[in-house]
Amino acid sequence: MASTREPFPWWNVSLLGVLTIAAYGSWYYSFGVLLDPIVADTGWPQSSVVASFGGAGIAGSLIAPYGGRAVDTLSPRLIFAATGLFATAAFWTAAWADALWVFITASAAGGAVLAGFGFYHVAQTVAVRTAPADVPRAVGLVTLYGAFASTLYLPLAAWLVTGLEWRSALRILATITGVVFLAVALALPAPTGKRLRRVPTPSSELLRRPSVRRYALASAAVGAASGIILVYQVPVMVSAGLTLTTAAWLAGLRGVTQFLGRVPVTQLVNWLGTARSLKAAFLAIAAGAVLLGWAVNPMVGFLYVVVAGFGIGATSPLQGIYGSELFGTDELGQGMGVITMVFGLAASTAPAAVAVLNDIHDTRWWAISISASTAFVAALAVRTPQPATG
Incomplete structure (x- = not known):
């Protein structure tokens, strides 16, 4: 062209x-x-x-x-x-x-x-x-x-x-x-540029498909894990013994590892396939959550940064690749809109649930156990998508 x-x-x-x-x-x-x-x-x-x-x-x-x-x-x-x-x-x-x-x-x-x-x-x-x-x-x-x-x-x-x-x-x-x-x-x-318009597939119709419901479950679970880690990573590291400044710098460094986690995505998909790559990213988030709970010194905190950063960073492009295979070109926008909403709602409500539990019994382990377990559930829920027909 x-x-x-x-x-x-x-x-x-x-x-x-x-x-x-x-x-x-x-x-x-x-x-x-x-x-x-x-x-x-x-x-x-x-x-x-x-x-x-x-x-x-x-x-x-x-x-x-x-x-x-x-x-x-x-x-x-x-x-x-x-x-x-x-x-x-x-x-x-x-x-x-x-x-x-x-x-x-x-x-x-x-x-x-x-x-x-x-x-x-x-x-x-x-x-x-x-x-x-x-x-x-x-x-x-x-x-x-x-x-x-x-x-x-x-x-x-x-x-x-x-x-x-x-x-x-x-x-x-x-x-x-x-x-x-x-x-x-x-x-x-x-x-500038031409704006394409089409009649979207209703969200309710997409969610009638078992493969979409399963992906929505996985997205909700990993959204909950990501939201909890985002809100509580600094408070958890501080409660484990790190200073606020050290914890904040480590959390900021996680953004760098998120960037690095996106670099090998193409090679990872070629090696493992999309579904297994997404599973690996979700499992890395679960492992990172466990490391976060034990971040009693900067070295363990750095391990958390590397593992969780890779998982969260790779998840973003992998979800798009997985969605393109699941929904196809015609339904991709509407389909990913549904998935994005599910992810966002879970990421928003899960930290509030942890906060309620912390008000009852203040411990960093609520954030750790819930984020690790939901990320693991997300990994279990991912299946190889059926070829899209749209």
Whole structure:
């Protein structure tokens, strides 16, 4: 095709990658660092504070389809500008809040809007339309940028909380997010390219298929494990004996290993096949959760970083490859939308369940046992997908 000779728009796609770093880093990754300082300063129950994170994830999962629909009908520059302004205002409100209900409402709203209108399902769609001649490179570049969200934001959040306090840290993180979203909105060109429209297969019809239900179960289980690890990795390492700064840096380093975990995916699939590769990634998450519980020194913490980072990093592209085999080209968007919602809801609610258990009996082993067991269940649920007929 003649269009394949067009120069790849590195700058524009990279802007979208930077946007995903801010979208994921400002609340989704930083919350685990902010959690204990918020509880210690305010005296609010941990379960109530974690509810703000869970509420953001649940609402973000539910409005994600509207984010996809919006990017089909509106300029992405308008979407990103509005998202940045709203999220910044919401987090500033949360940082000033003296009442628990105000904090939960405002922070959950800010996190939900970022998840619904700034996460991969929106950024990658814009990337595809920005570089229609080289879709794999465009999507891959955005994903590789996104892998560094935790690497940058976890140490940044820890440094801000340690040097200031959680309210100032949250205001600074929110301001960075707003600046990045507005800058990207101003720098991106007007959208071009043909927008394809089709009548999607209803979600209920997809879920009638046993293979889809099994994959949904696996995605929910690994979503629960990933969500728990994300929220509790820093508190668990601190309770095991590491300092907050060391734990935050190790958690940030996990973002680097997530990036490295995505590099050998093609070779892994050629060697093991898609289903076995996905099983291996889920089992690595389970093993990483066990190592997290025993991170009494930086060496064990580093082992957790390597093992869990590989598993979580490889899971993202492997789920896409598995989904393409399960749903086929015609149903891939709708099918992965269902899977993404299931994953997101589980990742949002599982940490809240752990928080309730911690309020009853405060121990790091709730997070470890539940995350390890759910990741193992996810590995058991994966089967070789039947060839898609769509």
